[in-house]
Amino acid sequence: MSVQSEADNGLFPETGSDGLPVTSLAREFYTSKIWFDRDIEQVFSRRWLFACHISEMPNPGDYITMELGETSIIVARNKSGEIHAFHNVCRHRGTRLREPGCGNAAVFVCPFHSWSYNLDGGLRAAPHMPDIDKKCYSLKSVWSEVWNGMIFINLMSEQPKPVADYLRNADISGHELDRAKVVAVKDYLTKANWKINGETFQECYHCAVVHGDSLGKLINPITTYTAYEDSGDRTGDEGEVEFMIYSADLEDGQFAPGVKTESMSGQFVSKRLLGSGPEPQPARLISWFPNFSVGAWPDFAVIVDWIPVSAQETIFRTRWLVHQDAVEGKDYILDEVVELTHLTNIEDKKIVELQQQGVNSPAYIPGPYHQPLEDDARKYIAHYLAMVKK
Ligand code: FES
Ligand SMILES: [Fe+2]
Incomplete structure (x- = not known):
């Protein structure tokens, strides 16, 4: 069956007046080997991958x-x-x-x-x-x-x-990540489709519920992460849909008052800050389709990518980086650097696996996204659909 004939059969979600899908995807997109193979060929084989x-x-x-x-x-x-x-x-x-x-x-x-x-x-x-x-x-x-x-x-x-x-609109050069070092890598094998991982990563509608003991503590409950400055370019040179979100300064409204970095305390966990200037670099975040994100905080950085393994398995990989000159035990304690993101990842792993289980049920019917709180997930899926409809 061709993609087009499936579209004719209503497999693709309806779109709103903004051109974005109004519901999550049909079960097949999240469960079938056919769609998994198509995703590898039409998406992952045609994108830059970290x-x-x-x-x-x-x-x-x-x-x-x-x-x-x-x-x-x-x-x-x-x-x-x-x-x-x-x-x-x-x-x-x-x-x-x-x-x-x-x-x-x-x-x-x-x-x-x-x-x-x-x-x-x-x-x-x-x-x-x-x-x-x-x-x-x-x-x-x-x-x-x-x-x-x-x-x-x-x-x-x-x-x-x-x-x-x-990524021309995303500037993390001040953090000098080429002068950072990876100090921890963790793989979270999640029993969920890569798009479920991806959608969940883009929205923070769930943050207060799922991440009440971790990320949720750091985020301004009024603005949440949906207030990310969208300096990204969702329209490519050829008029194509692109998905890249860039937040230039999370301390400016997206973090809760007093929060400086994404650590459990909200305070710096590495004394040797990233970059070479005297001033801390702003907390910046990039999320780029299909499976990459880097959080460049003033004192450390987190690189995330989620790698499809099968239709219902994804490796959610996370790397933590500090300045190359930072000394463990003197400038930073590794557990403090890793703690918040690790806890957040475990919470996300659990929730995306529960979603996958529900989606597998014959009772699953795609439901409405929250607008605007899940708009970034909608944009992520819109880019996905644009690629697989080609
Ligand atoms: S040398 Fe024979 S298969 Fe590689
Ligand atoms: Fe989450």
Whole structure:
């Protein structure tokens, strides 16, 4: 069945006068393998995806793998310090070169017949095949880019617009995240579709209810996070829907009075602030379709991405960063840096899994979003629908 015929059958939600969906999606979008595969192909294979922070692969030969559906990518730093990304698929007979994970390698040697590849993906040697034209058998390359110390990859075949173009309205340069270091990474395997994770991340209608002991304490109950300044660009150059939310200064109205950062106390948890100037940087937040967010607080930063695993499983990954010169035990206590976001993540994991269970029921009928409190979730889904309707 084509997407268009499904649209004709009313599978897509109705839209309001603002062009945004007025209800959540039909069950199939959140439950079926067909839609999961389509999401990987039509969404995740056509967007910039966060891979990791540069501090996680500081040395030549450092690499990580990224798993996305049936696709596996290797992101590696070569001897010159450049970042390269390529498919984890041997050019001989297709074997995976590396198991999922990270490590350091001088070369990538295929475990099957020992074809070996340089750190930029070029074929180095194919045993007993002296006449092979090496330049024809490089690992299939993947676009990669570093933006503010964060590495992104893109599976598109044609060259994508640079990350900086998409995020041109979002300025976190003052936090100097290229001079930060990752001090903790946690994976939360949530038994919920990636869009349920994504919608929940965009709205704070639930914050007072779900996060009463964590995030809810920090937020101004009047404005809530829906008051994020929307300097983002939801209309791309070609008139396409884009989803990027940028809040320039959370202390200015979105945080409760006296709150300076996203810690349990609302006070700084790292003495060595981000950036190099004498003044603290403002608390800024970016959320970008389909699965990326960075909260750049004055004293630390949190990078979140949620990676689809199957129709009803998502890895919600969170990284915490402090200034590269901050010393644990002296400038910061790791538990204090991690505590609030970790608690918030556990609360979100529980609620999105409950939503998934309800959506799985034959009794589920898409219900109305709150307007305006869930407008950012509506915009997120609008972008999604624009991509899958193509
Ligand atoms: S499949 Fe990789 S060397 Fe044969
Ligand atoms: Fe939440």
